[in-house]
Amino acid sequence: MESWKQNKAVFWVTALPGVVWLLLFFLIPLALIWGMSFGEKTSIVDIEITGTLANYLRSFEAVYVKIIWKSIWISVISTAVCLAIAYPIAFGICFSPARWRPLLLLLVILPFWINLLIRTYALIAVFRTRGTLNFTLEWLWDLAFLDKLVGPYQPLELLYNNGAVIVGMVYVFMPFMVLPLYATIERLDRSYLEASLDLGASQWRTFFSVTVPLTMPGIVSGIILVFIPMLGMFLVPDLLGGTNAIMIGNVITDQFKAANDWPFGAALSFLLMYVTFAALAVRAFIGSRMKGGVGV
Amino acid sequence: MTKPIISIRNVTKRYPGVVAVDNVSFDIMPNEFFALLGPSGCGKTTLLRMIAGLETSGTGDIIVDDQNMEGVPANQRPVNMVFQSYAVFPHMTVRDNVAYGLKVTGVAAAERAPRVEEALEMVQLGSMADRKPDQLSGGQRQRVALARALVKRPKVLLLDEPLSALDAKLREHMQLELARLQQVIGITFIIVTHDQDEALSMADRIAVMEKGGVRQIAGPEELYEKPHSRFVADFIGKINLIDATVSGVSKSGVTCKAKGLGEVIVPHDGEASGNVSLAVRPEKLVLSAEPPASGSDISARGVIRDVAYYGDVSNVFVTCSDGLELAVNVQNDRAAAGLLENGREVYASWHPSDTLILQE
Numbered sequence: 001m002e003s004w005k006q007n008k009a010v011f012w013v014t015a016l017p018g019v020v021w022l023l024l025f026f027l028i029p030l031a032l033i034w035g036m037s038f039g040e041k042t043s044i045v046d047i048e049i050t051g052t053l054a055n056y057l058r059s060f061e062a063v064y065v066k067i068i069w070k071s072i073w074i075s076v077i078s079t080a081v082c083l084a085i086a087y088p089i090a091f092g093i094c095f096s097p098a099r100w101r102p103l104l105l106l107l108v109i110l111p112f113w114i115n116l117l118i119r120t121y122a123l124i125a126v127f128r129t130r131g132t133l134n135f136t137l138e139w140l141w142d143l144a145f146l147d148k149l150v151g152p153y154q155p156l157e158l159l160y161n162n163g164a165v166i167v168g169m170v171y172v173f174m175p176f177m178v179l180p181l182y183a184t185i186e187r188l189d190r191s192y193l194e195a196s197l198d199l200g201a202s203q204w205r206t207f208f209s210v211t212v213p214l215t216m217p218g219i220v221s222g223i224i225l226v227f228i229p230m231l232g233m234f235l236v237p238d239l240l241g242g243t244n245a246i247m248i249g250n251v252i253t254d255q256f257k258a259a260n261d262w263p264f265g266a267a268l269s270f271l272l273m274y275v276t277f278a279a280l281a282v283r284a285f286i287g288s289r290m291k292g293g294v295g296v
Numbered sequence: 297m298t299k300p301i302i303s304i305r306n307v308t309k310r311y312p313g314v315v316a317v318d319n320v321s322f323d324i325m326p327n328e329f330f331a332l333l334g335p336s337g338c339g340k341t342t343l344l345r346m347i348a349g350l351e352t353s354g355t356g357d358i359i360v361d362d363q364n365m366e367g368v369p370a371n372q373r374p375v376n377m378v379f380q381s382y383a384v385f386p387h388m389t390v391r392d393n394v395a396y397g398l399k400v401t402g403v404a405a406a407e408r409a410p411r412v413e414e415a416l417e418m419v420q421l422g423s424m425a426d427r428k429p430d431q432l433s434g435g436q437r438q439r440v441a442l443a444r445a446l447v448k449r450p451k452v453l454l455l456d457e458p459l460s461a462l463d464a465k466l467r468e469h470m471q472l473e474l475a476r477l478q479q480v481i482g483i484t485f486i487i488v489t490h491d492q493d494e495a496l497s498m499a500d501r502i503a504v505m506e507k508g509g510v511r512q513i514a515g516p517e518e519l520y521e522k523p524h525s526r527f528v529a530d531f532i533g534k535i536n537l538i539d540a541t542v543s544g545v546s547k548s549g550v551t552c553k554a555k556g557l558g559e560v561i562v563p564h565d566g567e568a569s570g571n572v573s574l575a576v577r578p579e580k581l582v583l584s585a586e587p588p589a590s591g592s593d594i595s596a597r598g599v600i601r602d603v604a605y606y607g608d609v610s611n612v613f614v615t616c617s618d619g620l621e622l623a624v625n626v627q628n629d630r631a632a633a634g635l636l637e638n639g640r641e642v643y644a645s646w647h648p649s650d651t652l653i654l655q656e
């Protein structure tokens with residue numbers, strides 16, 4: 001394993017395609033957009049990079065700050081809900097019989113293989129006024145004779161609000177949370193948990209004092225993996241949130257499409273990038289502080 | 297008579313396709329240093345974990361200090377365990393590890409601190425209290441695990457192969473250390489080990505296990521001198537096992553026809569019939585160039601096949617007639633000089649009373 005690192009020629013030849021790919025399709029476009037964020041529109045199609053900060057300043061107008069703030073808290077709540085649901089799932093898979101585990105993991109990953117658009121429309125079919133969930137509830141309502149006692153069932157308005165966006169995001173990003181959690185919990189030596197019980201701790205105490213700290217790397221990875229794409233998500237709020245639940249991702253797409261204001265869209269995008277970098281810096285900080293057995 | 301601190305009654309534990317613990321019963325007395333000894337996979341760890349309450353769904357009764365442990369969860373049993381992997385919490389300092397068991401059971405901070413310090417001193421870790429486990433050596437981590445369990449003042453301390461991960465030198469040191477601790481604290485230790493030397497040197501009593509069952513329980517000396525079965529004789533130390541058939545029992549002993557030895561008379565109390573094994577320890581055998589002077593000794597003529605030199609002693613293998621192979625422990629003194637050569641013809645002899653008859 002050491003020798004290939006020493007052989008520079010082999011190293012460069014094998015690394016080259018990756019480097020070219022990264023340069024061509026990631027760094028250069030990113031640099032273009034970054035440059036654009038300091039530019040001005042001179043005509044419908046022309047942009048001149050003038051070094052202006054106007055686009056960033058405009059981002060701090062109240063209307064956009066409000067949307068950014070809302071994007072952040074919707075993402076925070078969605079991430080938290082995701083974690084709360086994914087942790088027991090990952091734990092359950094780890095502690096299930098070995099021969100069940102591949103199947104259970106497959107069930108978690110399965111939604112990956114279906115187009116995001118289709119999955120989101122499927123959610124609409126479930127949650128809309130005349131959707132599966134409301135029909136089921138109505139059926140139960142009638143079954144309990146509540147239609148005779150209270151009156152006819154009033155369908156719940158489940159779509160086109162912030163709640164629907166959160167449900168949709170949790171659903172879409174769940175696998176990204178379950179998988180890193182599963183990976184760390186699976187590596188967790190069970191004798192730590194047994195030692196905690198043996199020393200007199202309750203199951204709850206063991207969970208919070210031993211299990212959670214020892215699986216923190218997985219928790220942090222899961223949060224990062226889920227929170228960052230949630231922040232920039234535009235499809236789910238677009239379809240499930242209607243106009244009520246617009247997020248920063250929708251504003252950015254609008255700038256590049258309908259509004260045709262690429263410089264402003266670029267500035268907003270990079271604002272999002274800076275938030276992301278800040279999140280990663282926090283992660284690195286936590287990681288270095290926890291170093292000492294836990295950092296994996 | 298004192299009451300046992302632990303009573304194991306007909307304890308059985310099955311895993312799919314294997315009986316890990318097979319109808320085991322024994323008592324352990326207060327302040328005893330008790331060892332569960334047996335080859336890998338014989339069910340030692342399983343039995344220990346059942347006592348700790350970490351392995352449930354077995355049958356039988358485990359009684360600790362007059363209290364039946366049936367239905368008592370691990371976190372409420374008056375026993376503590378030192379895990380084979382030590383399981384020292386990596387995210388806590390040494391001190392926090394030791395304090396953990398007191399903290400979670402609501403021992404007030406004022407009482408906690410002195411007890412933690414005392415436990416740390418006991419295992420000589422006072423100066424490392426603020427270190428994290430990854431800054432400790434394996435031996436030090438083990439001391440943390442020990443202090444963490446002892447600080448709880450359990451009625452019984454359970455240790456699963458506590459020395460197996462240490463190097464030979466440290467292992468010897470820790471053997472003495474554990475024996476000293478047990479003396480000082482005066483609680484019952486149950487130690488699991490597959491190493492017979494470890495068990496013999498540390499334990500007051502040893503239960504030898506095989507395939508889930510207990511084969512013999514005795515003190516180290518009795519176990520070595522008077523094993524009850526071929527398995528125990530073979531597992532504890534080295535021993536020559538010679539196939540024989542009993543031809544008669546009289547006051548003076550058991551007469552048998554033994555492979556390579558012909559007719560021999562061995563003193564023996566108890567039953568003996570049919571096919572048996574004659575067992576004799578290698579250090580009881582004497583090598584000589586001439587036939588032994590004492591006519592009552594059992595002896596066999598043979599040829600030295602191999603000499604393994606260990607400095608103070610040599611292990612000599614002698615091939616006798618009828619395919620009988622004897623291992624002999626010879627002190628490397630002046631008498632042995634010149635005798636220990638491959639191919640040399642010698643007499644191996646021993647006193648009949650050093651022979652055990654093992655009925656299978």
Ligand SMILES: Nc1ncnc2c1ncn2[C@@H]1O[C@H](COP(=O)(O)OP(=O)(O)O)[C@@H](O)[C@H]1O
Nearest residue numbers: 311312314316335336337338339340341342343
């Ligand atoms: N969790 C388990 N599931 C299935 N079989 C097990 C399990 N734990 C132990 N066993 C089996 O039970 C037997 C005894 O194991 P163990 O008590 O660990 O032995 P020892 O500690 O003496 O080496 C072995 O055959 C082992 O394979």
Ligand SMILES: [Mg+2]
Nearest residue numbers: 340341342457
């Ligand atoms: Mg074991």
